[in-house]
Amino acid sequence: MEVKTSLLDNMIGVGDMVLLEPLSEDSFIENLRKRFDHNEIYTYIGSVVISMNPYRSLPIFTPEKVEEYRNRNFYELSPHIYALADEAYRSLRDQDKDQCILITGESGAGKTEASKLVMSYVAAVCGKGQEVNKVKEQLLQSNPVLEAFGNAKTVRNDNSSRFGKYMDIEFDFKGDPLGGVISNYLLEKSRVVKQPRGERNFHVFYQLLSGASDDTLKKLKLDRDFSKYNYLSLDSAVVNGLDDAANFRTVRNAMQIVGFMEDEVQSVLELVAAVLKLGDIEFKPESRCNGTDESRIKDKNGEFDRRQTEMCELLGIEQSVLERAFSYRTVEARLEKVSTTLNVAQAYYARDALAKNLYSRLFSWLVTRINESIKVTRHKVMGVLDIYGFEIFEDNSFEQFIINYCNEKLQQIFIELTLREEQEEYVREGIEWTNIEYFNNAIICDLIENHQNGILAMLDEECLRPGTVTDETFLDKLNTICAEHQHFESRLSKNSKFLTDHSLPHNCFRIQHYAGKVLYRAEGFVDKNNDLLYRDLSQAMYKANHSLIKQLFPEGNPAKVNLKRPPTAGFQFRASVGTLMKNLQTKNPNYIRCIKPNDKKASHIFTDSLVCHQVRYLGLMENVRVRRAGYAFRQAYEPCLERYKMLCKRTWPHWRGPAREGVEVLMADLPVPAEEFSYGRSKIFIRNPRTLFFLEERRRQCLQDLATLIQKIYRGWKCRSHFLLLKKSQIVVAAWYRRYAQEKKYQKIKSATTVVQSYTRGWQVRREYRKFFRANAGKKIYDFTIQRIMQKYFLGLKSTMPSVSPIDKSWPANPYRFLDGVHTELRRIFHLWRCKKYRSQFTEEKKAVYEEKLEASEIFKDKKALYPSSVSQPFKGDYLEISKNPKYQKLHSAVDEKVLLADVVNKINRANGKGTARIFLLTKKSVVLADQKTGQVKASVPLPDLASVSVSTQSDGFFALRLKEVTSVKGDFLLSSDHLIEIITKLHRTGATAADSEQLDIDISDEFLLQFKHDKVCVKFIQGAPKNGNSVSCKRKNNRLLEVSVPTTA
């Protein structure tokens, strides 16, 4: 999108002086100063550009700047010379309007630089292409050539143009440059022979001497040493910052680009050399016979000869011809020819005149030659005028007069054209024209150029007048004719008005130019106007065998002798200025007014008085007034609407209708009086700068608000989009991270699963296949074998089982040693089992019998020899069947207790040992002895009275019942029975079961004591020889011993 900007943006001071408020000289200068201090060297007055010389390079002439200003409207950007160049170029290209760019200002104000900037801008923006580029180069390169020959160092400017230059650049219909025409005005040729203090001759002399090769110098017969040449001032031959040698190469190169042939360049350099050498010719007086002095060329120790010869060789002139030309002067009047000798002064005058003419003609030839190169048929033209500005020196002479005249003319045309333009614009826009008052300098121009009584006309008249003509006669003439003119002053004219002015010397006159009063010294006016070159000299030059010299002095051709005097310098100048003015009037003017800020060529210094002076004589204040007379500011409707549309709700942000209506709506909406505006056809005119500033201020405020709004929205947007981006990124990052994390986790789980799986599978497989493992085979086989062995063992055992009789002692042999424990255990179990089985067959009675048997065994086994024989005898108990046998009825009833045992025993008589049968009854409570036949109870012993029972170890049936001592009356009983074992056992059992009785002691020994009545008798059992068969014999041996002999059993 195109950015619409304006000159009014970021202004330092005001960019256009028309907007200056209040307008005064002080504020004007203050504005310039302010802008200058901020490096703003350009300021507008409407379409006029004021340019301050910065005296240093600023970064505002770059290709980027060119691009910036290209195709932009004049007021769109801050003031710049490029804006003016662009405007001029575009109206030339697009509207077919010839343009001229008028650059004025005093010496050193930057005119030449400005003209170069304009040309370089146009060169940069116009079309490109081989042909076009060549033309551009030629046009641009004409500058260094002309500057070398026409510029010099002065006190004001190190590169001061000493000629006026007007260059028409010609373009084709597309705006591409085709070529150009250069006009030069009044070269300051006096500089060739003499330079003021601190200044130097034209650059080319120094450039040639320092830059040319030795070879070239030799050809030109020159010496590198400046001091050898009279015409070169020495005090400032070397200028700081000027590299003459390098510039010489630039000039040579430029000449080549412009189209000079090698031999032409050579000829030009030869002429330059000749001028230098001419300065070294000196004269001496030589008295003649007629008494007059005649000048002769001085011969310095033969030096002259060499120089003169060299110069003549250079120019191809015969020495004698030259010598004669410097000695004689031929005056031709009608058909008469009078030859007079020249004195030394005249000879020097002639020499200098020749040098000046030679040089200035060479310069003009150069211009013509360049024109030849760049000449084309006319199309569109842009003229660039770089002419010396107004000059007011302490000592002003003919040159200043001419120059200032030229500036008067330019001012005149400026006023005319500015006003005309203004007027035309008003008409064009349909705005009512209000008359503008301004100072018209036509009256001054008239004072100078009037054909009858103008100063120039009178000077010419004086010069042409026969008789003695001096500067004084000229001044007299002025005094008589111009005395009444209000812009002319001299001592005499003042005196006539009875005014004395001591600042006005006698030989001077003063003209009040539009830019200030200038005092001219009349001295030299006549001579300079005459610009006399003796004909002998031009003829001598014409005779030269050098094509260029011949061309430069055509009047020396004897075939074309012209008795008429050549036109005077003043006349020529007036004519060329006239042509120039005519030329300019046909074109659209563009002004660049150059101002120099100080006299020191220094950057950053702004001298108020100096600037003020320039502002005055350039008529800039007038310029502003003219411009402001009607309306201070104007702007086309479109840009105006574009710029201010935000000031009104109806036009913001878009106005749909025509721009003009929009502007009208806009202005009506603002609190500005209606007379402040005029609506033209395409532009709005604003009368007062204040109104514009008001608009600007409102706009600035609006823009601030809008900027805040935009900022706000932008920031919001930026933050939002940043946030969204972050969020998006975060999601992406998170997604990737999650994916990564899950992937990792999954991998971990997967590998873990695989491990678990593999273990499980391994375990499963191992489990499945364990049986097939060799390692397990041993155990298997072992188990199996063991099983088989056990099976065999058990089966074997089954078949070889012993009988179930508990007394059977047999048990199969153990076939396997390792089963020893089992075998023994099984035997034990088996035995227990068969015993139990055997026992389970027993009845209660039988069980009791066996219990008794068992008890008997416990008591007697291995203690009494009788015992084994008792084992097989059943314990019948009631052998006598007491209850059934009526015999014992009585006895039975006497006992009235259940009889546990009833048997017949032998009661051993204590006295002799003879036995008597007795019935032995055992009940639960007592032991009863009864008579066998009668059944009469003989003794009853309650069981508790029994102390113990004694028996022998032998196989006899004797037993003694020993009573407790208290109860024993008769003493203990010694009895014998076949059923001894049964009796004792039952007795023991009964005693044991009686609740209140103690265990009955059973004493088994072969010797024991018995209490018989009062005696204690020892019963002793001995082994006796069998006497009465196997019966036991008992004998009372003494009262203390009863011996029982028991037969030994085999």
Ligand SMILES: Nc1ncnc2c1ncn2[C@@H]1O[C@H](COP(=O)(O)OP(=O)(O)O)[C@@H](O)[C@H]1O
């Ligand atoms: N725009 C500029 N930028 C920088 N320096 C400048 C500018 N214009 C002029 N000058 C300086 O001022 C000097 C004099 O300028 P010049 O154009 O020769 O003055 P004039 O032609 O008016 O006598 C130049 O040599 C240069 O140093």
Ligand SMILES: [Mg+2]
């Ligand atoms: Mg200049």
